[in-house]
Amino acid sequence: MGISDLIASFLQEGLEEAKDGVLEVQRSDLAQRFNCVPSQINYVMSTRFSPERGYIVESRRGGNGYIRITRVQVDRQTLMMHVINSLGASVDLASARAILSNLVSAGALDESLGRTFLAAVGDKALASVPRENRDRVRADILKQVLILQV
Incomplete structure (x- = not known):
């Protein structure tokens, strides 16, 4: 398990324990805890806790900088429409895989x-x-099959 996976798991556990679905952490504390540079924390935030994955991340830099992660709770139709509307003109395979995996995890699509x-x-x-x-073709197909699910 790589450092990014460890950081993401730590943050995910913190979110699950948070009563209100909001986790606030100090970037410097995380970097120190995992013995990494703050840019590694930024990488985890942008790849594992993005809006497409159902999170809102607020950040303030500097000495007392923090990261606030909020798990967005929306109904299935709203989530599907958000994903459809956020799809651009092209989607690479890794992004398509992540989008579909997140929809399955959120219960918006069944695994099959x-x-x-x-x-x-x-x-x-x-x-x-x-x-x-x-x-481009992948994005077009993905949009059409997801529209049929709404």
Whole structure:
């Protein structure tokens, strides 16, 4: 398990223990606890606690800087519409995998359907599409299948 995984797990546990779904931590304390540079904390925040994953992250830098992570609780339809609206003109495979995984984790899609959608937008399914067009086609397919779920 890498340092990013350890930091993310620590923060996730803290969020689960928080009564109100809000966790506030000092960036410097985290960096010191995990013996890493503050930019490593920033990396974890941007990759593991993004809005697409259902989190709002507020941050203040400086000596007394903090990070406040809030788990967003929304109904299924609102979550699906947020994801659809946040999809850009292109989506790479890793992002599609993360989006579908988050929808399954949130209970917005059942696991079997999530795997089916991932197969439909995977590189094997899009093998006949020129590589430079795959991310655009992937985004179009993902938007359409998710719209049908709303």
